[in-house]
Structure formats: structure tokens, C-alpha cells
Amino acid sequence: MGVSITFLGGASTVTGSKYLVQHDGRSLLVDCGLFQGYKQLRLRNWTPLPFNPDAVDAVVLTHAHLDHSGYLPLLFKEGYSGKVYASAGTQSLCKILLPDSGHIQEEDAAFANRHGLSKHAPALPLYTRQDALDCLPHIKSVPMETVFQPIPGWRVSLRSAGHILGAASVLLELAGRRILFSGDLGRPDDTIMYPPAGAPAADTVLIESTYGDRLHAAENLQHELGLALHMVAARGGVAVVPVFAVGRAQAVLHAIAQLKAQGQIPHALPVFLDSPMAVHTTHLFENHVGEHRLSAREAHALSHGATMVNSTEESKALAARHGPMVILAASGMATGGRVLHHLEQRAGDHRNMIILTGYQAPGTRGATLASGARSVRMHGRDVTVNAQVVQLQSASAHADAGQLLQWLRSMPNRPDQVYVVHGELPASDALRASIERDLGWRALVPEHGSTWPC
Numbered sequence: 001m002g003v004s005i006t007f008l009g010g011a012s013t014v015t016g017s018k019y020l021v022q023h024d025g026r027s028l029l030v031d032c033g034l035f036q037g038y039k040q041l042r043l044r045n046w047t048p049l050p051f052n053p054d055a056v057d058a059v060v061l062t063h064a065h066l067d068h069s070g071y072l073p074l075l076f077k078e079g080y081s082g083k084v085y086a087s088a089g090t091q092s093l094c095k096i097l098l099p100d101s102g103h104i105q106e107e108d109a110a111f112a113n114r115h116g117l118s119k120h121a122p123a124l125p126l127y128t129r130q131d132a133l134d135c136l137p138h139i140k141s142v143p144m145e146t147v148f149q150p151i152p153g154w155r156v157s158l159r160s161a162g163h164i165l166g167a168a169s170v171l172l173e174l175a176g177r178r179i180l181f182s183g184d185l186g187r188p189d190d191t192i193m194y195p196p197a198g199a200p201a202a203d204t205v206l207i208e209s210t211y212g213d214r215l216h217a218a219e220n221l222q223h224e225l226g227l228a229l230h231m232v233a234a235r236g237g238v239a240v241v242p243v244f245a246v247g248r249a250q251a252v253l254h255a256i257a258q259l260k261a262q263g264q265i266p267h268a269l270p271v272f273l274d275s276p277m278a279v280h281t282t283h284l285f286e287n288h289v290g291e292h293r294l295s296a297r298e299a300h301a302l303s304h305g306a307t308m309v310n311s312t313e314e315s316k317a318l319a320a321r322h323g324p325m326v327i328l329a330a331s332g333m334a335t336g337g338r339v340l341h342h343l344e345q346r347a348g349d350h351r352n353m354i355i356l357t358g359y360q361a362p363g364t365r366g367a368t369l370a371s372g373a374r375s376v377r378m379h380g381r382d383v384t385v386n387a388q389v390v391q392l393q394s395a396s397a398h399a400d401a402g403q404l405l406q407w408l409r410s411m412p413n414r415p416d417q418v419y420v421v422h423g424e425l426p427a428s429d430a431l432r433a434s435i436e437r438d439l440g441w442r443a444l445v446p447e448h449g450s451t452w453p454c
């Protein structure tokens with residue numbers, strides 16, 4: 001029997017990445033992500049998996065973003081008892097992200113119970129902070145560019161994918177087949193991450209397609225952010241910046257540090273990083289010098305260019321402050337976290353500005369804001385948006401359509417089949433068409449839940 005792959009997430013959507021490879025009675029799960037965004041997608045997190053977690057032999061993660069790792073605590077709760085292999089950077093980040101995710105699930109459930117928002121009584125968290133802590137010891141770090149065998153005879157190696165700290169593409173070799181998972185690919189011109197490594201030879205490729213139908217504008221983050229912050233500071237407003245705690249928070253902090261150093265925004269403009277998770281991640285950059293573009297001095301400066309807000313009390317105290325100031329808080333698509341409180345408080349004032357910093361998955365509040373909606377639902381009520389909403393064109397951590405094709409072109413061979421994943425359907429299908437037209441390779445967009453040979 002040949003090797004097969006089942007697409008259990010990240011198929012015609014950017015979230016929930018889970019790819020189950022099966023051969024000869026053994027199985028390996030590549031990525032174990034949460035669904036986010038539209039409610040119908042989020043509900044999938046509650047649907048039992050179509051396989052027995054206990055029967056999976058091993059898990060490999062491409063990177064730590066929750067849409068690739070956030071289902072892990074649940075997988076263990078449901079009976080998985082094997083190891084999870086990931087790069088050292090991913091392992092470090094999971095220690096920050098997963099417990100926080102559990103904490104947010106608990107808070108959401110508690111909030112729903114207090115305010116009677118759930119049809120379920122009582123509303124339960126998908127998993128708890130403790131569930132997340134329990135799964136961390138099972139994550140084992142493996143070096144990049146080194147072959148390991150999570151299952152005897154299944155040879156796996158990671159190579160840098162840019163994108164965020166620790167992000168990797170995964171090459172799996174078994175039964176004479178080479179299967180390449182791109183993971184999320186960074187852009188070659190990212191301000192803090194190095195470009196993705198070139199793609200190795202493979203027979204089957206899964207490539208992400210977040211921006212499969214778009215090219216990034218020729219803007220640079222520092223310039224774009226500088227204009228926005230200058231404007232909001234001049235009118236005494238507050239800039240609320242939803243940031244991904246891992247990746248975009250550090251890119252924005254680095255840009256702010258440079259803007260201040262070059263006198264392009266007032267040195268005295270107060271900047272707050274209101275996310276314990278982002279604060280921890282920012283410190284982590286100092287421990288992983290060499291894995292990103294920042295020098296030790298620049299990595300150090302990240303932590304000192306802004307006031308780091310840890311406790312809930314400090315976070316609440318920000319509400320009493322007047323502008324001008326900049327508040328960076330997670331989550332990056334305003335799906336949860338402390339940024340909601342800041343948006344709720346600041347969105348009504350026309351002097352203020354909401355600065356969106358990365359991809360906004362459809363169905364998230366970030367996407368609603370980006371579309372120009374003048375009202376957005378938060379904590380069970382409709383909040384009027386009078387603040388200016390700015391979407392930075394340059395803040396993406398993903399390669400665009402041209403850069404994705406470039407990565408495929410770097411392969412030394414022509415693969416038998418490309419599966420286009422991790423994108424909304426229009427983006428995935430546009431990339432599929434480009435691959436067929438420009439490269440002349442076979443490509444298809446798999447349906448959620450479908451199984452294909454590889």
C-alpha cells in the first residue's frame with residue numbers, strides 16, 4: 001500500500017493545519033493547529049477527530065503559531081501519548097503560547113458563563129492552562145538540517161522557513177517517497193527573520209497559500225508605521241495595535257525603536273507592550289541570536305523601547321491614561337486577549353487609530369475592522385468604531401504569490417504533485433492556477449477531510 005495523506009485542517013482555510021500521513025499501519029501528524037475565525041470553523045475544534053489519537057505514532061510541528069500547534073493539548077487529552085518533534089525555537093515558543101491559549105479558553109468560558117452567552121451550561125474551555133502545561137514535556141527539540149526518525153524508517157528533517165522564530169519546512173522520506181511540507185513561509189525581505197531556505201528535492205509538496213492571490217506592496221514597515229504614528233501622535237490620539245505576540249510584535253517594536261532613534265516619531269511617545277506572552281517572546285529573541293536578523297544589541301533594544309506590561313492591574317491602569325501613546329496587545333486578529341479591552345475602550349474616539357499588522361483571517365474581528373465596519377462585536381456587545389483603521393501593507397510575515405512560486409522554483413526537481421494548502425479558497429486556487437500555468441506542474445487544492453496518495 002502506498003503512502004497517503006489526509007487533510008484535517010489548513011485545507012481551503014488558513015487555520016487548523018493538521019496533515020496525517022499514513023503508511024503500512026503507522027501514522028505521523030504534521031502540525032496540530034486550532035481552527036480560528038468563522039464560527040463554523042471554530043466549531044471544528046469541538047468535533048472529534050476522524051482518527052484515534054492513541055494510534056498516531058508521532059507529531060512534527062512546523063512552527064509554534066496556534067493555528068499549527070494550538071490543538072496539541074487537546075490531542076493529549078484525547079489519548080495521544082507519543083512525542084512531538086519541533087525546532088528549539090518552536091519548543092521555546094510553545095512553552096509561552098500553549099499555556100496562554102489554555103488560559104484564554106478558560107477565561108472565555110468563564111466570561112460566557114457569567115454573562116449567559118453560551119447555549120451550553122456551563123460553558124467549558126476547549127482545554128485548560130493545566131492541560132497545556134501537561135503536554136509541554138512531550139515536545140522534543142530537534143536541530144535544523146538533521147535527519148531524525150520519529151518512526152523507524154521514517155526520515156524527517158527540518159529547514160528554516162523564515163516566518164517566525166523556529167519556523168521550519170519539513171521533509172519526510174519514507175517508502176522511497178519524499179514529501180515536503182512548506183510550513184508557513186516568510187518573506188525574503190522580512191525585517192527580523194532571515195529568508196526561507198531553498199526547497200529540497202521532493203516528489204510531493206504541500207505549499208502554503210495565505211497570499212496565493214496577492215503581491216505585497218513595495219512599502220516598508222518602518223515608513224508605513226512612521227506615517228501612521230506621526231499622525232496619531234500629532235492629534236493626541238491613542239494607537240491600538242493588535243499584534244501577533246510572536247513575530248509581528250517584535251517587528252513592530254523594532255520599527256518603533258528605529259523610528260525613535262532616527263527622530264521620525266517623538267522619542268517621548270509612550271509605547272506599551274501589553275501582552276505577557278509577547279513580552280516573554282521579545283526576551284526570547286535575546287536567547288536566540290543568530291536565528292534572526294537582529295544583533296544582540298538590537299534584540300536587547302526591543303525589550304527596552306517599550307514599557308512591558310505584565311500584570312492585569314498594570315493593563316487596567318492603561319485605561320486611565322490619555323494619549324498620545326501606542327498600545328501593542330495580542331491577539332493579532334483581535335480574536336481574544338487584552339487587545340479587546342483596549343479596542344472596546346478606544347474605538348469610539350475619532351482621534352484614535354487602530355493599526356492592523358498582518359494577515360486578518362476572514363471571520364475574525366480584525367477582518368471586520370479591516371473591511372471598514374463601523375461597529376464590531378466584543379464581549380457580547382456592539383462597539384462603535386469612530387477611530388481611524390489602518391491596515392499596514394508591509395507587516396506580513398508571509399511570502400506573497402511571487403515569493404511562493406520562487407520558493408517552488410528553487411527545487412532541484414519537478415515534483416509529481418503539489419497540494420496547495422493553508423489559504424482561503426480564492427488564494428489557494430489562484431496559486432494552484434499559477435503553479436500549473438507558470439511551472440507546468442500538477443497542483444490541486446485538497447478538500448477538508450480528503451485523503452490523497454503522496
Ligand SMILES: [Zn+2]
Binds near residue numbers: 063065163184
Ligand atoms: Zn504562522
